Amino acid sequence: MNQQVYNWQIGRKMSYPHAEAHPEWQFAFCFNLNRCIGCQTCTMACKSTWTFSKGQEQMWWNNVETKPYGGYPQFWDVKVLQLLEEANPGAQKWARKGEEFTFEGKTIFEAAEKRVGLEPERVLGYLPTDEEWRFPNIYEDTAVSRKGKPMTFDPEGTKLPEHKTRFFYLARICNHCTYPGCLAACPRNAIYKRHEDGIVLIDQERCRGYRKCVAACPYKKVMYRPTTHISEKCIACYPRIEGNDPATKGMPIQTRCMTACIGQIRLQGLVRINKDGSWAEDRYNPLYYLIRVAKVALPLYPQFGTEPNGYYIPPRWVPRGYLRQMFGPGLDEALEKYRVPDRELLAVLQLYQRTKEIIVRYEIKEGKKVYETVIHGKPFTLYNDTIVGYNKEGKEIVRTQVEEPFYVRPDKHQNSI
């Protein structure tokens, strides 16, 4: 019997197979898609840490796909959107009431309730084929073989067609959702959300490999391991979040994929959660600021209904309609704020990848005015403010400026570390 739970991202209550129960802190992250260069360093950092063993070959807990051409597994988002559209034709819409938006369509949980006649499902989803899992990034940027000759390399590859336009790289990991689809679907209750940090884990002893979670996760971030016959998923590098890495002396440290990021697009942290599931006001937590105050970062496909805890600053140049479907109705406001950032936002953006430790609070010390200018038609003043980040113990872990000094390593030291 489904319960009613509140999902702030869709602005209303929705039905979910379990009653509300919330963690004390929630693992969350904010990726700036304007900066991702698709280098896949994050992907390899994860792979070489957690999924390098036999039976894990097709597993990429972190992946970066070129939108709109690619997806891992192939077409995952198009397929979920299509299933929802078929379940609720023409009605997957957002409504605006004043400043607030409400999603009036059906989430993956609500759409499943309607599916009479089929084997009962708690969550609307599908099981990707082996082929869809097998080739992350295949043909996303370039063609390598000709039609009718799949999985081959054409010697004339450079003459094959290429994209006429390029959208953006979408970096993805498990969203450690507030209302996880994977957890809802598991018939053995083998999936749980941790009280201390909201990380969603699969109990490897309880799991029997039914793959209900694989079908139910709309983001397709649970993967089946054929050698052990059980399912596995991103564990949010929990030993690092617990502070078990000797480098930080007990303080939480960001995950492998975050700290490896070349493009400095990633900021990961923990946000404080109230007993009722709402975010506790924490004005100077960088994630709270970016997501709840500045509202420049948005959830990925909020209409799915899992309340994902991964947030994105959308890429500025991509057609708005595509982005609105992907990030919801907060899009235009977020993009305007990012295009012409205000004084505080510019300073907070400096915190991206300046330290491996998790910053739970920041402080801005006002600096000198550097210049006045016009950014995209709006008057703008740049101040060289200093931003300081603190860890869970209140210790200063990073200090940087808006006008960061820039050093170039002399050629003779090129390859020395």
Add this chain to the structure above:
Amino acid sequence: MPKDEYDPEDPLEWVGVEVPVESDENLHEMALTFAEEFLRGGFSEDELLAMFKNPFYVGPHLVWRKKNEAYVRAVIEEAKGMWMPMRTMSGGEEE
């Protein structure tokens, strides 16, 4: 979505597909985003230009090939005009 819209057997799936919403405006905004982000990150004008010229940076290079050097230079100038007016100023001033 019609059933024949994508074909998993097709190795050229979505490759070379022109998205109907493609426009000069989007291309300009993409080029400008790269220029603004990298200028703010400390790149010089020459380094930026080299990035647009480099075929391994698919996004920026696409702009280079679709347009030309003059176009890319103009985009970089536009970004500089917004974010680097201090090039023509000296030091900071007290608030």
